[in-house]
Amino acid sequence: MTFLDIHAVSKRYGTTQALNAVSLSIAKGSRTAIVGPSGSGKSTLLRLIAGFETPDAGTITLDQQLQADAGFLIPAHKRGIGLVSQDGALFPHLSIADNIGFGIERAAPDRDKRIANLADMVELDAVMLSRRPHQLSGGQQQRVALARALARQPRLMLLDEPFSALDTGLRETMRKAVSKLLAQAGITTILVTHDQTEAMSFADQLAVLREGAVVQVGPPRTLYERPVDRETALFLGDAVLLPATISNGVADCVLGKIPVEGAASGQRDIMLRPEQISISQQAQPDIRPVEVTDIDFAGATGTVTLNTQVASNGTQPLSIRVSRLDLPSPGDFVYLSVEGTAFVF
Numbered sequence: 578m579t580f581l582d583i584h585a586v587s588k589r590y591g592t593t594q595a596l597n598a599v600s601l602s603i604a605k606g607s608r609t610a611i612v613g614p615s616g617s618g619k620s621t622l623l624r625l626i627a628g629f630e631t632p633d634a635g636t637i638t639l640d641q642q643l644q645a646d647a648g649f650l651i652p653a654h655k656r657g658i659g660l661v662s663q664d665g666a667l668f669p670h671l672s673i674a675d676n677i678g679f680g681i682e683r684a685a686p687d688r689d690k691r692i693a694n695l696a697d698m699v700e701l702d703a704v705m706l707s708r709r710p711h712q713l714s715g716g717q718q719q720r721v722a723l724a725r726a727l728a729r730q731p732r733l734m735l736l737d738e739p740f741s742a743l744d745t746g747l748r749e750t751m752r753k754a755v756s757k758l759l760a761q762a763g764i765t766t767i768l769v770t771h772d773q774t775e776a777m778s779f780a781d782q783l784a785v786l787r788e789g790a791v792v793q794v795g796p797p798r799t800l801y802e803r804p805v806d807r808e809t810a811l812f813l814g815d816a817v818l819l820p821a822t823i824s825n826g827v828a829d830c831v832l833g834k835i836p837v838e839g840a841a842s843g844q845r846d847i848m849l850r851p852e853q854i855s856i857s858q859q860a861q862p863d864i865r866p867v868e869v870t871d872i873d874f875a876g877a878t879g880t881v882t883l884n885t886q887v888a889s890n891g892t893q894p895l896s897i898r899v900s901r902l903d904l905p906s907p908g909d910f911v912y913l914s915v916e917g918t919a920f921v922f
């Protein structure tokens with residue numbers, strides 16, 4: 578059932594069309610991630626949902642109740658929406674306990690207990706409660722911001738790049754913890770992020786914005802495997818794009834014959850994700866060897882560049898990012914095999 582319905586929402590700032598007829602439907606208890614290049618309108622959409630801005634056109638409806646249209650606006654504090662932003666935006670002059678308890682009435686008899694419970698929920702040690710925000714690490718501050726947002730028992734939680742200021746390891750731990758916490762509490766959540774991997778791992782629905790419009794919405798896996806266009810394909814991860822001749826469900830390309838889905842035929846471009854391609858230094862029957870021209874070692878992953886004489890976009894050699902210990906060396910010959918089907922554009 579649709580919980581948040583964004584229908585044909587547009588927003589303009591001067592001559593900039595920040596959002597153009599955006600529609601998005603969000604189910605109760607679900608987690609949606611909004612991704613898109615810088616300036617695509619992600620923050621504008623979040624601000625409209627939160628109630629900090631009024632749409633020029635369209636409607637925003639939460640739990641069957643109109644929140645905003647061009648001539649009407651329920652103010653932010655009456656929407657029951659929690660917001661956690663990139664910097665946490667804690668009140669520097671208040672203790673951690675008072676930051677968490679900001680939305681709980683001072684006179685509430687169980688205030689301290691509720692604050693302690695919320696700190697516990699976000700796994701914040703009780704000794705932190707008497708401290709000030711500047712005495713906490715970035716990750717701890719984000720936990721406080723989350724606890725403060727949870728204190729108001731929001732119907733909807735908006736997370737605006739909440740993990741982006743954290744180190745890689747902590748970022749992943751926080752993302753998993755927050756995701757688990759919100760799922761357990763059954764809170765419908767929208768995450769805006771620059772990190773596509775984070776978005777795919779966090780969400781059950783992914784929305785891609787470009788130039789103020791939604792270009793594709795669906796389960797992360799569907800978008801990753803069946804992107805609506807090349808730009809979306811490359812935006813969501815590494816992709817190997819190859820020219821191919823397609824007939825009877827098989828694409829004939831530089832990597833051999835690869836099955837494709839659908840009824841496409843003729844000269845088309847196909848897409849493979851790097852994890853579909855295995856590189857072996859053992860001779861393989863029916864596969865011709867290809868020379869390695871360059872290796873770029875980058876820790877957990879390495880990029881192998883191959884002399885296939887075929888360009889993915891007309892000029893570039895074929896480069897494949899791999900994750901393995903025994904990277905080949907330039908000058909070696911390798912054998913490429915493909916798993917699964919190719920996607921046809």
Ligand SMILES: Nc1ncnc2c1ncn2[C@@H]1O[C@H](COP(=O)(O)OP(=O)(O)OP(=O)(O)O)[C@@H](O)[C@H]1O
Binds near residue numbers: 613622
């Ligand atoms: N208050 C404003 N006044 C004028 N233009 C604005 C305002 N807010 C946003 N814009 C413009 O609207 C467009 C969308 O901005 P928005 O901040 O929503 O993008 P974004 O996808 O969140 O970008 P980023 O990923 O860089 O945060 C941009 O072109 C931006 O310059």
